[in-house]
Amino acid sequence: MQTLIYFLFVVMALSGVISSSQADLKLNYYAETCPKAEKIVLDYVHEHIPNAPTLAATFIRMHFHDCFVRGCDASVLLNFTSSSGNQTEKTAVPNQTLRGFGFIDSVKSLIEAECPGVVSCADIIALVARDSIVVTGGPYWKVPTGRRDGTISNASEALANIPAPNFNFSALQTSFVNKGLDLKDLVLLSGAHTIGIAHCPAFTSRLYNFSGIPGKEDPSLDSEYAENLKEKKCKSINDNTTIVEMDPGSFRTFDLSYYSLLLKRRGLFESDSALTKNSITLSYIKKLLQGSLQDFFQEFALSMExxxxxxxxxxxxxEIRKHCAFVNS
Known part of the structure; x- marks a missing residue:
């Protein structure tokens, strides 16, 4: 009982922090200082994302990884800070497969040309993530702006704060609670796995070395799905190059298919599978599947906000960085 009370206290305290921060953000924050900023972002996204739609998954992942380390401050974009000794978040294992940094830099350059030193890289990430998802047919959510950029970026903090694909339910819950997010947010934000791809090292331990036992397969993974992954995709535990769709057959479409696969024991990551092993998160999954796609979009939007x-x-x-990859001199 004491543990539950403590848990609820932490959630309430962290929620208060988020609410306070959110109050400092507002829609159309740049209406007077850089009125064309959001249109510049949207136009660039509309011009380029249709030709590279898989970047939508990249940018929502970038936004997530940024926000889970020191908050949404664009620290994930930094190449060097004096405090990190060049071991910035970019170099941490969870971020080594991130891409799209040049895209963000291009948007920043356009906005700097319009209004120098006004729009933060943190806001650009948030806007690009939202607009990229929308232009590829996914949900729309409000993006209040007014974030400023951080000046610290450490690889060790990224490793410690970004939820890993092998997390069990307890680890996932703790990770999200620490950021003021609840179990419903956990289920909904995991739904972003309905688009995009993963590299084999993120899950091959489930196929070849589960629980550290050579040759053992994760019994919670559908055996037919596991066999298909081993035969046609990640043919060895040492495969570091092959990519796999996180939502097979539907990885370009933002839909409910991801949740259907979870109930068939075909979630790619252990962290996906973990969502079905708790009665509360399982009930959220079933409720989403009983509702409409529009219901899911609306709920997802709230969690993204x-x-x-x-x-x-x-x-x-x-600060407002002049270049997203470097702190101001």
């Missing part, structure tokens, strides 16, 4: 407000820097905190 919460996530985008985690520990944001506002006011005089942080």
């Amino acid at each position: 919460k996530m985008g407000s985690i520990q944001v820097l506002t006011g005089s905190a942080g």
